[in-house]
Amino acid sequence: MATDRIVGIDLGTTNSLVAFMQGESPVVIPGEDGSNLVPSVVALDQGGKPIVGNRARNYLIETPERAVYSIKRLMGRGMEDIQEELKFFPFRLADDLEAGEVIRIKLGDKTFTPPEISALILRQLKRNADRFFGEPVTKAVITVPAYFNDAQRQATKDAGRIAGLEVLRLVNEPTAASLAYGLDRKQNGVVAVYDFGGGTFDISILKLHDGIFEVIATNGDTHLGGDDIDNFLITIALDDIRGDLGLDLRRNGEAVQAIRKVVIEAKIALSSQVSVKLDVELPGGERYLREITREQFEQLIQPVIDRTVGPCKQALKDAGLKPEQIDEVVLVGGSTRIPRVRAIVQELFGREPHTEMNPDEVVALGAAIQANILGGGSEATENMLLLDVTPLSLGIEVAGGVTDKIILRNSTVPASATQHYTTQVDGQANVAIHVLQGERELAKDCRSLARFDLKGIPPMAAGMPRIEVKFLIDANGILHVSAREQRSGKETEIQVQPSYGLTDEQVEGMILDSFDNAEEDFRRRQVIEARNEAETILTALDKGKKSPAWGRLTTNEKKQIAKMEKSLIAVKAEDDYRAIRKAIDALNQGSMRLAELMMDSAVSTVLKGKTMEDADVGEGPTAPHPVAKAEFE
């Protein structure tokens, strides 16, 4: 049923994809341009209309102030933790940002929060899926880096909501990839997934057991990826240009983007070639020319790649496994195409990694499989179940600024912990709880998740109330908190102040805006497409009337066709795409005999030694069938 259709989405730092389960295997849904990947780039055109994907990439070079990429790096983060990012990425922050507010990025003269920009990418994917299915898709599974914290996960979920999607599940990217790999090689054993993408790095170790994919340990770095390699190369090029040509281009957005484009191309080429030539045209007509060998490249990027080693070792330690106990290693993410990265993985685990599946698509395909499982499963996914873990320990701040860990990292989710609180003063009505995420001993070194205010505690002597607080991490890795005063049995009201992230009301406001637009966009597009189809069939009919076959129809048949033609022309002028499609279908049915007759005459013409072109059959209403043709264009 259409309402049960759930798509799987890989919302990547560099590229995003949408996939679904077609029969027994997952497939990627291409965009209008036929490409499976939608670059995660968003731009605003001069009219203020958002442009997403390949077309937005041109804006990056021509009007960089109207475009943004790698927005995933800012999801769920606050001002103080993006300072490093601001040095290397051309993110333009809104001028009127206040402390504690969710960051906003300037595009042209408008500002957007990271979830809103991600929502624009999701909407493009949704549009591609809508087009593919011929009706709106409303439910999705979205993947996130395994090492994403609560705020980053919440921000991703918010983005889905803003885009008009019901996010049924957030799935960790490496785990999704393991599902895609596991689909055609059903077996038991221990698998390590090394996921090195555009902006994030994850390592997950899983135990496969009769269709159960149980994550034993995960680790990573949510700010380590191909982006870092690019930025490294850009810095070197800018230094070179300053030294050799005396040009300081660090603040020239267009020049930096032109250099970025060239170094990315060079990086990709160096995975298959041993040397490449950089050639960038600079403002003022100068050129930056340089040759880089693979050897030099590998030396340069070694420090970036080395940063993946620590998390791998920690994950092995947490899993209580030695490298030789890993049965298979799987590579995911575009950065694993770099030969040096593959070599490091081979060194780490002492075995050749699997690279059979396209590292850019495997996460989206896995998301489609998870979507299928959530939707009730099929023969291909029967018995498959994912048991994932929380990547970071959950703690609460106790006296002295110390973190008391209540749910340890690598605990299978859903997971819960219960804590008891009481009051310090007679009649105290509120208790504050500070929730943290991270591995460090001191609260100030962990990530602040939220401050919870327990309110409305019945008045009692100090130390008398017994408030039970339940912390629950759901299957998305997102925290829920509930509290109850046990003596009175009263549910305690909790006021949440998320440390980073949008409030429910804010998200609600954003949804209404864009959701209405999305529906309107969809409808408008459908009308345009339906009118195009109507044009095609009407033109074909005109041709048919001039063919000898027309004369062989009965008067009644001709009358019928004329009537249907008239009604199609009438509804075509209106905005109801359903009515247009209905009229198209009717005319198609009604002109079936005409099409057959034309076919017959074409065949007999051939027999008489004439060509198909003479019969003009190619444009008749039969082949290709105009409706079938237009639907998937």
Add this chain to the structure above:
Amino acid sequence: MATQGESTHSCWSCGAMRAAHFCEACGKVQPPAPADYFAFFGLPRKLNLDVAALEKDFYELSRKLHPDLNARTDKREQEWSLEQSSLLNDAYRTLKDPIRRTQYLLQLEGVELEEQSKAATEKARATGEAKKQIVPPDLLEEVFDLNMQLEELRMHKKMGEDDPALIEEIGRQKLELEEKRQALLNELQADWKTWDGLIGREQAGQLVSEDERKQARDKMVDLLNRRNYIRNLVRDVNEALEN
């Protein structure tokens, strides 16, 4: 085990008598009933348990209770599935690990392990004194030596000096401590046997005196304390070596 849970309840959905967490007739997840982790798996409160069988039960129950497999039910059932499956995961995580399992049982038996330690920490903070830890008698001499050496190492480091011999000696002691900690695990299993014996007698309808229970508990509390002490010591050594 778990799937054989008592059939004293009937399914809210189809009315059939059911297992504890889901209905065997219609497969529906049931509202969670208050249960300790042992009871959740239908196990007696014994400490020596078959971890392979526990894992098998865990997988089987996951296939019934996990939210992914109950995503198409109504809101209430999804809520139950979330609660039941978090309980399942919490219980499995606790019971599969020998130390956590022992701590949990002692907690069920009314021993406030964590509270004791927390109270001591808070008192130490309030008075500004170092938290007093009772040194296990069999470790007294070693701990004394080790602390001296750690002090020496910190001094050297402060002066920017290097003392490979000292570092090697400390490393050797750390290894010994880790071996001791491992040996404690074996000792713990003997304590389990005593405890399980008492539970076995109770199950057979025999009387077990509170004294006997207390004795068995105290032995385990003592052992866990010694183990924690060694763990903290190893942590101190690691810190001193790294800094």
